[in-house]
Amino acid sequence: MRYHRADIVDRALAVLDEYGLESLTMRRLASELGVQPSALYHHVPNKQTLLAAIADEILRRGRRPHRATEWDGRVVELCGQLRDAMLAYRDGAEVVATAHTFGLGRDDTADRLRDALHDGGLPPDLVDLATRTFLHLVFGHATEEQTALQAASAGAIDRDPGGPDDFDRSLELVLDGLRARTHP
Amino acid sequence: MRYHRADIVDRALAVLDEYGLESLTMRRLASELGVQPSALYHHVPNKQTLLAAIADEILRRGRRPHRATEWDGRVVELCGQLRDAMLAYRDGAEVVATAHTFGLGRDDTADRLRDALHDGGLPPDLVDLATRTFLHLVFGHATEEQTALQAASAGAIDRDPGGPDDFDRSLELVLDGLRARTHP
DNA sequence: ACCTGAACACCGTTCAAGT
């Protein structure tokens, strides 16, 4: 019984988390699996596709049951879930953000965000705008936080970490803007 | 008379704009300058530093005299200037955003954004929060727009471009949130 | 000071051949 695609993605995620994105090479992954580099191309067409699959898996593992009932609570919950999922793996923010940038992986979170905003009674074009705005904030904040965390763990405490408080406050800022438009 | 550091950065920017980031290798740049790859290391310690210098140069070339007098107008102006600078060169958004992520290059725009927000009468911690929020929006939107532009020019019209309208509307959303706090 | 030439230690990907 040989490897399947899921085994490759699973092991790639382990290598990513332990050694970081720059060490996640096809050759390195192959040797980690005790196989020739060329063997990987039977399970995955190229590295880019593998990275997209890794991004999807990171998000899948970060899914939690939703609890909030109000639209704004759901937005905060969804953004927080996305943020936590990215931060749960080393270089996770960069991997997920890059996959999103190139339109790879299905943007599940975007749709669920859109639904929540729609339920908030926002007009369709504002729903689209707000969805993108929140996604940009989540990616930006997660990337910044992950960089700060790695800099800190490397001994160089360069910049203010920011932390989860800043994240929530940033979301609230946009939510205030939206609320100001729904009941002016 | 041989090359100086500025010549290397200048030529690198030309290669970036014409062939894209993935083609901007030290070896390619060297051959473009008619020189051995090793010669570049007399002007720049490594590729990362070169990319940071390129990011700085992109921003420097995008600077315009400021015209707005009100704090919120200055925020929109500064964000627009940053966005336009990034979009003026192929893969410019990715280069500048990456340099910012790793804390390379001096974040001139961040300070000027902070000043504008301070003049708006916001409390110090909200100034910091809003500065980061706007930067995340600019990077996110510019990256998305640049990817869409390249996809469109490659023939594959994948996603809604968004455009400058969406950008301004996204900024206004956050500004509304800030205004709601300055005069509640 | 600036550059050459050669090397080191890697990459992603392809493809004929094996089982």
Added chain:
DNA sequence: ACCTGAACACCGTTCAAGT
């Protein structure tokens, strides 16, 4: 179907040697 072995066309970076 899945993998090996070998190759192709590259990378970033270092360093002794030349001018």
